[in-house]
Structure formats: C-alpha cells, structure tokens
Amino acid sequence: MNTAPTTDILAEKEPDSENAIERVLVLEMVRVTEAAAVAAAQLIGRGDEKAADAAAVEAMRRAFDNLYMDGTVVIGEGERDEAPMLFIGEKVGMGKGPKIDIALDPLEGTTITAKAGPNALAVLAAAEEGDLLNAPDVYMDKLAVGPGLPADVIDLAKSPTENVQAVAAAKGKDPADINVCVLDRPRHADLIAELRSIGCGVFLIGDGDVAGVIAVTDQDTAIDMYMGQGGAPEGVLAAAALRCVGGQFNGRLVFRNDDEKARAAKWGIEDLDRIYKLHDLAKGDCIFAATGVTDGSLLEGVKTKRTATGAKIMYTESVVMRASSGTVRWIKGQHRIEPHRT
Numbered sequence: 001m002n003t004a005p006t007t008d009i010l011a012e013k014e015p016d017s018e019n020a021i022e023r024v025l026v027l028e029m030v031r032v033t034e035a036a037a038v039a040a041a042q043l044i045g046r047g048d049e050k051a052a053d054a055a056a057v058e059a060m061r062r063a064f065d066n067l068y069m070d071g072t073v074v075i076g077e078g079e080r081d082e083a084p085m086l087f088i089g090e091k092v093g094m095g096k097g098p099k100i101d102i103a104l105d106p107l108e109g110t111t112i113t114a115k116a117g118p119n120a121l122a123v124l125a126a127a128e129e130g131d132l133l134n135a136p137d138v139y140m141d142k143l144a145v146g147p148g149l150p151a152d153v154i155d156l157a158k159s160p161t162e163n164v165q166a167v168a169a170a171k172g173k174d175p176a177d178i179n180v181c182v183l184d185r186p187r188h189a190d191l192i193a194e195l196r197s198i199g200c201g202v203f204l205i206g207d208g209d210v211a212g213v214i215a216v217t218d219q220d221t222a223i224d225m226y227m228g229q230g231g232a233p234e235g236v237l238a239a240a241a242l243r244c245v246g247g248q249f250n251g252r253l254v255f256r257n258d259d260e261k262a263r264a265a266k267w268g269i270e271d272l273d274r275i276y277k278l279h280d281l282a283k284g285d286c287i288f289a290a291t292g293v294t295d296g297s298l299l300e301g302v303k304t305k306r307t308a309t310g311a312k313i314m315y316t317e318s319v320v321m322r323a324s325s326g327t328v329r330w331i332k333g334q335h336r337i338e339p340h341r342t
Contacts, residue, residue, distance in 0.1 A: 025098070027329075028067050029126055029289040030320045034333050035063040036106045036122035037291035038314050041302035044294060045116035052113045056106035056122055056293075061085050064092035064102075071126075074134045075103035075233040088134070099129040103236050109208040112294060119208035119296030124289055125240030131284035133236050133276065136263040139254035140232035142209070145225050146216040147246025156250035156275045160194050160227060167225055179203055180225045181212045188228050195227075210290075211298045213238035217245050221297055229254060239281035241288040244321030245328060251276045284323070291318040310339040 039059035043052040057077060064071065071093035076086045086092075092102060102124060107113060109120035125132065143156045143163060149170045154163050161175075168175045176199030182188050184204035195202050203223060205212050209230040215223040235251045242249050252275050255261045261272060292299030300317040307313060316333040 025067070025069065025100075025126075026287055026320055026322055026327075029124060029287055030291070030318045030329075030331055030333075032060055032063040032067070033122040033124055033289045033291040033318060034316050034335065036060040037293045037302055037316055037318075038335050038337075040107045040113055040120070040122065040293050041304070041314065044113055044120075044301075047114050049110040049114045053107045053110045057086050060104065060106040060122065060124075061092070065094070067093045068097040069093035069100045070095055070097055071100045071102050072129070073104065074101045074132050075236055077106070078137055100126050101129055101132045102126050103132050103233065103240065105210070105234060105237060107293065108210050108234065108237075109293070112207045116294065117206060118294055119205065119211045119298070120293035120301070121208065121211060121296070121299065122291045122293060123210055123237050125237050125282065126287040126289075127240070127282060128284050131282065131286070132240070133281045134267045135232040135236050135253070135281075136260065136267050136269065138232050138260045138263065139229050139256070140235040141229050141250075141252045141254055142213065142235055142238075143225070143227055143250040144213045144216050144238065144242065145248050146218075149248065152248075154225075154248055154250055156252055160191055161198055163227075164195065164198060164200060164225065171224070175199060178224045179222050180227050181205060181215055181223045182226075182228045183207070183209055183212065183230055185228075191228060208296070210234050210238050210241070211296055213249070214241050215297055217242065217247050218297070236281050237288070239278055240286045240323075241290075241321060242278055243282045243286045243323045244288050244326070247278070249278045249281065251281060282323075286323040287320065289318065289320040291316050312337040312339075 036056040036059050040052045040056040073090045076088050104124040108123045112120040143154050153166050153170050164175050164178050168178050179201040180195050181203045184206055192202050213226045215221040216226050239249045292301045294301040303315040305313045314335045318331045320329045
C-alpha cells in the first residue's frame with residue numbers, strides 16, 4: 001500500500017516545547033489505524049466478520065513494525081493462547097525508543113463491517129508505560145458525559161434516573177430533554193425502560209460503543225450521556241479519547257463466572273466492585289487515534305475508486321488526539337493499491 005501525503009488540520013496549535021519524537025509518534029499512530037481500516041474496508045458487506053477482523057489485525061501489526069518505539073500491547077485481541085497476533089503482552093514497534101503501552105481494536109464493529117452498517121472504526125490508544133489500565137476482556141458497566149460539567153456529576157453507584165437528573169440539573173434542562181446513547185442489547189431492556197419512563201430520548205446503536213461514548217463530546221450529535229454495558233477494552237479506549245477532549249467516565253468491571261474473575265486476578269485486579277474513573281483507566285499523556293471503516297457519526301468510512309490501470313485509490317478519514325496539548329487533528333488520507341500481477 002502506497003500512502004499519499006495526508007492532509008493535516010490542527011484544531012489547536014501544539015506548544016513549541018513539545019518533544020519532536022513524541023510529535024512524530026502522534027502522527028505515526030494514524031498510519032497504523034489507516035492501514036487497518038483500508039484492509040478491513042475491502043471486506044465491507046461480505047458477511048465474514050472473522051475475515052474482516054483478521055485483515056485489520058494483520059495490517060495493523062505490519063504498520064506497527066515500522067514505528068520507533070518499544071511498544072507493548074496491554075489491550076488487544078485476547079490472551080496469547082487465544083489470539084495469533086496483537087495479543088495482550090505482545091511487543092510491537094522496532095523495540096527501541098520510548099516505552100509505550102498500546103490499547104487497540106483493529107476493527108471496532110466486526111458485525112457492522114460484515115453487514116455494511118455504520119460506525120465501524122479502527123482504533124488505538126497509546127500512553128507511557130503503565131498509564132493504561134490493563135483491563136481483562138470482560139464486560140464493563142459504563143457511564144459517560146462530555147466536557148463542561150461539574151466534577152463528579154455522574155456516579156455509577158447511583159441509579160440511571162439519579163444520573164440523568166444530575167446531568168439535567170447541571171445543564172439547566174429537564175430530564176425529558178436529556179438524550180442517552182445505549183447499545184441495543186437484550187441486557188439493556190430494563191435500563192431503556194427506566195430511561196424512557198422519565199421521558200429521556202434513547203438513541204440505540206447496534207454496535208461500536210467507542211464511537212457511542214465519544215458522541216457525548218460532539219454537540220452535533222445531541223447526545224448528552226452514554227450508559228450501558230459493553231466490552232472493558234473498549235471502555236479503556238473510549239476513556240483515552242475523553243482524556244484528550246474532555247469529559248467524565250465511570251466504569252465497573254462485570255464478571256459473569258469464576259473464569260472471568262480468575263482472568264482479572266491474573267492482571268492484578270483485586271477489587272472486583274471498584275468504580276474506575278477517567279484517570280484510573282487512562283492517565284498521563286494519552287494519544288487516541290481512529291480511522292473510519294464505514295460511515296458513522298464520528299468519521300466517514302473508507303471510499304474506493306479505481307484508476308484506468310486497475311489500481312485502487314482508497315480515501316480515509318481519521319482523527320488523532322493528544323491529552324497533553326488538547327490537540328485534535330482531522331486527517332484525510334489517499335492510499336494507492338496496485339493490482340496483483342501474475
């Protein structure tokens with residue numbers, strides 16, 4: 001894959017004192033998510049979730065090989081005996097340079113991609129060693145709001161109704177004016193019923209709860225809150241994004257059996273009922289990067305055109321954020337893929 005120069009639009013100028021190597025690493029992370037998105041996009045609508053995920057994983061892994069860093073995957077495709085590559089604990093990068101922890105989802109929304117639905121993304125977060133929670137691959141109860149609200153306005157220990165009332169009061173609204181994003185799953189039937197009983201607008205999404213959490217930061221989406229249960233790894237990724245652009249997040253791990261509790265113990269998690277806040281999940285100087293695979297509320301999906309010679313020109317849209325500077329870059333890429341010759 002040959003990549004044309006990317007268009008780089010800065011939402012905020014970065015300080016001149018920033019370390020040059022770190023600045024380069026921010027942009028290099030986008031190349032990694034672009035590679036995964038381009039690979040997965042070639043399987044949109046083909047009905048094969050595993051093939052789309054495998055293509056994204058392999059492309060992301062190859063892209064990491066060229067990065068000047070000593071990276072470790074702390075959230076990946078699973079444990080080593082379950083995942084052939086990009087497993088938890090795998091080393092990525094050139095093995096020299098800054099020590100970086102990586103949380104990743106090469107294809108957030110495998111079912112979405114297989115069915116050509118909205119909001120599929122290639123996503124990763126990076127931080128200095130030890131700054132991302134090494135979350136086991138279990139479920140997590142999640143509660144999120146965007147920036148500009150009083151500290152601790154949300155509390156996962158309280159009921160959905162109490163949290164809606166608190167956010168409504170902080171925004172000067174009635175609870176009936178609050179819109180909540182929720183994954184459309186049978187396990188959320190009681191949550192949805194409670195929210196609708198107080199008049200909330202409930203925006204149901206079929207998959208892709210990283211994009212769902214980030215939607216609370218975007219005024220154009222009209223989403224005030226995110227609630228519900230989804231993957232813990234995706235919770236860490238979403239928290240990294242909120243660290244960069246502002247917002248609040250509560251998460252609590254959900255264990256369905258003794259095997260999942262044992263998995264948590266393996267990663268050093270002792271308090272199984274702990275409510276994690278934003279800085280517990282992602283702290284320090286986080287980087288968040290995402291590239292759209294299919295069209296969604298956050299990013300446009302990959303678009304493909306063919307040249308007269310049969311080459312594919314694939315267009316991507318990405319976002320990369322950095323916590324220390326508050327910088328947000330929206331990046332458009334153009335990628336040329338030559339046809340295979342026999």
